[in-house]
Amino acid sequence: MGGLAAAQTPDLDSLFEELKEADAQSAARIEREIWNEWSKSGSATMDLLLQRGRDAMAAGDVAAAIEHFTALTDHAPDFAEGWNARATAYFQAGELGPSVNDIAQTLTLNPRHFGALSGLGMIFEQLEQPEKALEAYEAALAIHPHLEGVIEAVERLEAETAGTDL
Known part of the structure; x- marks a missing residue:
């Protein structure tokens, strides 16, 4: 278990x-520690690409971010955070x-990725598939019971879908 397999370290298990x-x-503190671990690719170059992509996102330059992240996934296909x-x-x-x-790839590499699961829920909501959204959100909460925004989303969707046959 070297380099990129570090996404599944015993530290993360605990x-x-x-x-x-x-x-x-x-x-909230534990979540930050997990994200911190997930952000370590095992390569300074790959970490730099991740940071450049995140900086581009923060600056609102989504196209540049996609370019940086694509370079990252090309060079480090086993690094789940690049895909996420x-x-x-x-x-x-x-x-x-x-x-x-990319979410599917993230979850293949890192099945406990609550961020990817919650993103999947958001996408299903946009696609007006509340049952699938609920499933993704509940999977995220099974891993991270206090995931911000997701508890509210589940409550909202349960209320919306209560009147429909699932």
């Missing part, structure tokens, strides 16, 4: 266990199909 038991305040970052950029660009593909 962080995920803590996350399940944590109160909302502790959960590009999924987010595609979502911002309104390109839902490519976003879903």
Whole structure:
């Protein structure tokens, strides 16, 4: 287990266990630690591409972000966070199909990626598929019970779908 397989370190296992038991305040801290671990590719060059892409996103330059993240996924196909970052950029660009593909890749590499699951929920909501959105959100909450915004989304969707046959 070297380099890019570090996404599944024992440190992460204990962080995920803590996350399940944590109160909302502790959960926020643990979530930051998990994101921090997920952001380590094992390569300074790949970390730089991830950072450049994130900086481009922060600056509102989604096209440049997609370019950086594409370079990252090309050079480090086993690094889940590269795929997740590009999924987010595609979502911002309104390109839902490519976003879903990158989320699928993220979850293949990192099945516990609550961020990717919650992104999938947002996409299904946009596609007006509330049952699938609910499923994705609930999967995210099973991993991270205090995931910000997701609890509210589940409550909203449960209310919306209560009147329909699932």
